[in-house]
Amino acid sequence: MAEAVTAQAARGAIGDSEFDRDTAVVRREPGVHDIDLSAGWTIAGAVNGGYLLAVLGRALADTLPHSDPFTVSAHYLTASRPGPAVIRTDVVRTGRTLSTGQASLFQYDDEGHEVERIRVLASYGDLDALPDDIRTSAEPPAIPPLDRCFDAQDGPAPVSGSSAIVERLMLRLDPATLGWALGSPSGKGEMRAWFGLADGRDTDPLALLLAVDALPPTAFELGLSGWVPTVELTVHVRSRPAPGPLRVSITTRNLAGGYLEEDAEVWDSADRLVAQSRQLARVRLS
Amino acid sequence: MAEAVTAQAARGAIGDSEFDRDTAVVRREPGVHDIDLSAGWTIAGAVNGGYLLAVLGRALADTLPHSDPFTVSAHYLTASRPGPAVIRTDVVRTGRTLSTGQASLFQYDDEGHEVERIRVLASYGDLDALPDDIRTSAEPPAIPPLDRCFDAQDGPAPVSGSSAIVERLMLRLDPATLGWALGSPSGKGEMRAWFGLADGRDTDPLALLLAVDALPPTAFELGLSGWVPTVELTVHVRSRPAPGPLRVSITTRNLAGGYLEEDAEVWDSADRLVAQSRQLARVRLS
Numbered sequence: 001m002a003e004a005v006t007a008q009a010a011r012g013a014i015g016d017s018e019f020d021r022d023t024a025v026v027r028r029e030p031g032v033h034d035i036d037l038s039a040g041w042t043i044a045g046a047v048n049g050g051y052l053l054a055v056l057g058r059a060l061a062d063t064l065p066h067s068d069p070f071t072v073s074a075h076y077l078t079a080s081r082p083g084p085a086v087i088r089t090d091v092v093r094t095g096r097t098l099s100t101g102q103a104s105l106f107q108y109d110d111e112g113h114e115v116e117r118i119r120v121l122a123s124y125g126d127l128d129a130l131p132d133d134i135r136t137s138a139e140p141p142a143i144p145p146l147d148r149c150f151d152a153q154d155g156p157a158p159v160s161g162s163s164a165i166v167e168r169l170m171l172r173l174d175p176a177t178l179g180w181a182l183g184s185p186s187g188k189g190e191m192r193a194w195f196g197l198a199d200g201r202d203t204d205p206l207a208l209l210l211a212v213d214a215l216p217p218t219a220f221e222l223g224l225s226g227w228v229p230t231v232e233l234t235v236h237v238r239s240r241p242a243p244g245p246l247r248v249s250i251t252t253r254n255l256a257g258g259y260l261e262e263d264a265e266v267w268d269s270a271d272r273l274v275a276q277s278r279q280l281a282r283v284r285l286s
Numbered sequence: 287m288a289e290a291v292t293a294q295a296a297r298g299a300i301g302d303s304e305f306d307r308d309t310a311v312v313r314r315e316p317g318v319h320d321i322d323l324s325a326g327w328t329i330a331g332a333v334n335g336g337y338l339l340a341v342l343g344r345a346l347a348d349t350l351p352h353s354d355p356f357t358v359s360a361h362y363l364t365a366s367r368p369g370p371a372v373i374r375t376d377v378v379r380t381g382r383t384l385s386t387g388q389a390s391l392f393q394y395d396d397e398g399h400e401v402e403r404i405r406v407l408a409s410y411g412d413l414d415a416l417p418d419d420i421r422t423s424a425e426p427p428a429i430p431p432l433d434r435c436f437d438a439q440d441g442p443a444p445v446s447g448s449s450a451i452v453e454r455l456m457l458r459l460d461p462a463t464l465g466w467a468l469g470s471p472s473g474k475g476e477m478r479a480w481f482g483l484a485d486g487r488d489t490d491p492l493a494l495l496l497a498v499d500a501l502p503p504t505a506f507e508l509g510l511s512g513w514v515p516t517v518e519l520t521v522h523v524r525s526r527p528a529p530g531p532l533r534v535s536i537t538t539r540n541l542a543g544g545y546l547e548e549d550a551e552v553w554d555s556a557d558r559l560v561a562q563s564r565q566l567a568r569v570r571l572s
Contacts, residue, residue: 070545071518071566073359075386075407077379092405093363098517100361102405119378119388121361121407123517130543133571135508137475138539189423222421231384231409232357234520236566238542253424254559256524257416259356261562273540276547278564280357280522285419 012201018168019197019207023051025059031089033059037107039082043163047080049118049230050213051165054206056087056103056120063089064099066124068205073234074120080107086114098125127205127240140267141249143174146194150178169214170196170245180220189218189252189260196245203241203268211248212264212277218252219260219283226284231259233279244269258285298487304454305483305493309337311345317375319345323393325368329449333366335404335516336499337451340492342373342389342406349375350385352410354491359520360406366393372400384411413491413526426553427535429460432480436464455500456482456531466506475504475538475546482531489527489554497534498550498563504538505546505569512570517545519565530555544571 012018022040025033041051053074061067085107092100100123106114143149149172174192179185195211196203203211212235217228247267252260260283266275298304308326311319327337339360347353371393378386386409392400429435435458460478465471481497482489489497498521503514533553538546546569552561 071361073361073407073518073520075357075359075378075409077386092361093402100363100405116379119386119407121359121405121518123361127543130545131571133544134542136540136542232359232407232520232522234359234518234564236518236545236547236564238540238545254422254524254562256420256422256559257413258419259416259522259524261522273542276540276564278520278522278562285417 012197012199014202014204017197017199017201019201023054023058023206025055025062025087027062031063033062033087033089035085035087037080037082037085039164040168041165042082043165044227047082048165048213049076049233050210052080052105052118053120053209053213053233053235056105056118057206057209059087059089060101060103060122060124063091064101064124065094066099066126068125068127069209069237070098070123070125071234071236072120072122072209073232074118075232076118076230077116080105080117083107085117098123127237136273138265138273140271141192141247141265143192143194143247143249146172146245149174149194168198170194170198171214177221180216185221185223187221187223189222189255191215191218191221191250193248194245195248202243203246205237205240208237208241208266208275209235211246211266212275213279215248215250217281218250218262222252222255224283224285228281228283231280231282233277235275235277237275239272239274241268241274242270242272255283258283298483298485300488300490303483303485303487305487309340309344309492311341311348311373313348317349319348319373319375321371321373323366323368323371325450326454327451328368329451330513333368334451334499335362335519336496338366338391338404339495339499339519339521342391342404343492343495345373345375346387346389346408346410349377350387350410351380352385352412354411354413355495355523356384356409356411357520357522358406358408358495359518360404361518362404362516363402366391366403369393371403384409413523422559424551424559426557427478427533427551429478429480429533429535432458432531435460435480454484456480456484457500463507466502471507471509473507473509475508475541477501477504477507477536479534480531481534488529489532491523491526494523494527494552494561495521497532497552498561499565501534501536503567504536504548508538508541510569514567514569517566517568519563521561521563523561525558525560527554527560528556528558541569544569
């Protein structure tokens with residue numbers, strides 16, 4: 001009994017977890033927030049794009065009259081590094097059910113000048129105020145049970161550089177999309193995984209911003225290697241996720257001219273499609 | 287022979303057509319463009335969202351060092367009306383292969399104050415500089431030949447109000463997605479059509495911005511009626527379209543909580559997937 005209580009207390013809780021602490025922004029003045037970007041969410045040395053979205057998402061939630069991101073469009077400008085950053089937000093429009101804002105994250109060059117890393121436009125609302133009506137025709141992804149999926153960490157590292165983020169995520173890949181880690185990519189532009197936070201913190205709309213950009217690139221299963229930088233990523237959050245691990249399915253159908261799209265779907269434990277995203281990314285054709 | 291020459295001259299040409307004249311922006315000063323939004327591109331009295339994208343796209347092309355939209359993310363704030371508008375653009379970042387800009391379109395309220403209609407973030411590049419490599423796994427939509435598709439104008443108007451845009455588009459709907467016009471929607475979130483400009487002007491990247499938001503809403507085939515306002519729309523332009531009519535396929539998989547997504551694919555006459563878009567729109571559930 002005492003052990004069970006301790007285990008429960010050790011689990012991350014929404015609002016009191018590493019993810020919450022590492023995305024916390026400090027309001028310096030209206031429209032200006034400071035943050036020290038954590039080295040804990042880096043992949044191959046660069047700050048993960050989904051973590052950045054969550055950071056900007058919190059700054060916007062602190063700026064707009066609505067608290068939940070409904071649609072966030074991000075254009076990635078330069079690679080972010082762990083360390084100090086400033087976020088400048090702007091209220092574009094406020095309405096009864098939706099409000100729209102803009103946010104930019106800046107870091108500093110060697111001479112102390114601000115360099116913009118990422119700019120987003122976002123429309124926020126109240127997920128809990130939406131009607132219950134669901135007429136979704138989409139089906140949850142076919143993915144084996146969690147205990148039959150694999151941790152990509154167990155294979156050889158496909159990208160050099162430290163990837164601290166893998167320690168903070170519970171990511172279990174569908175064996176059918178794990179060929180790249182074993183040297184035999186499937187040739188299909190698909191990646192599927194179970195997703196959660198490693199400390200057991202349940203997911204919320206903010207964690208969905210992280211989930212849509214947390215899997216290995218589909219490009220790996222297409223036989224490409226190396227960095228696949230995001231140019232633009234837009235995510236729609238459609239529902240507050242139920243507790244428990246999420247299923248994330250990513251598909252690429254159009255690899256051409258050195259670019260590809262990644263379409264992500266995120267499903268919760270109640271079989272609800274809770275988020276959709278699409279990104280445009282650059283690839284090195286080889 | 288004389289007749290053939292006359293017919294050729296009467297066709298719209300890229301740069302010299304109604305679409306080009308109606309999207310032309312006049313630079314007042316750096317970063318500020320004026321336009322009189324044409325009543326010719328209205329649907330149910332409101333200015334079409336794709337026409338607005340094309341207008342903003344031209345202002346950005348006149349602002350950024352690159353001329354082709356690669357990815358444009360638009361958040362729609364208030365409904366635009368025909369008449370004067372001002373566009374304010376901002377260069378966010380310029381790079382060798384991509385540059386990023388922001389644009390807002392404003393109109394005026396009764397007291398002459400500016401009201402923002404739409405704000406976009408966009409990354410531009412040079413489509414002609416991309417490598418030829420294509421590994422697309424997507425298949426062109428199954429749509430009957432153009433002469434076996436139908437003009438939605440021939441059916442009863444599903445939305446009241448003037449819809450001048452239909453006279454300016456060559457839009458021929460797949461009979462399989464035309465049930466709504468005949469009073470028996472299919473129940474599937476699909477809409478497919480052949481698309482072109484009515485005056486025969488060939489399509490270009492700017493016209494692709496129009497094409498992704500030109501079909502009747504998929505909501506009609508889901509049995510819903512009335513206005514489906516766009517909250518956010520992001521389009522990726524992946525290739526300069528070949529001459530000839532385009533095929534546009536739109537799919538909705540997740541209608542829930544009063545919102546739906548519309549995923550569009552645009553294919554050219556050379557069977558190339560030239561654009562992809564996704565929008566989040568509001569529906570009135572009935």
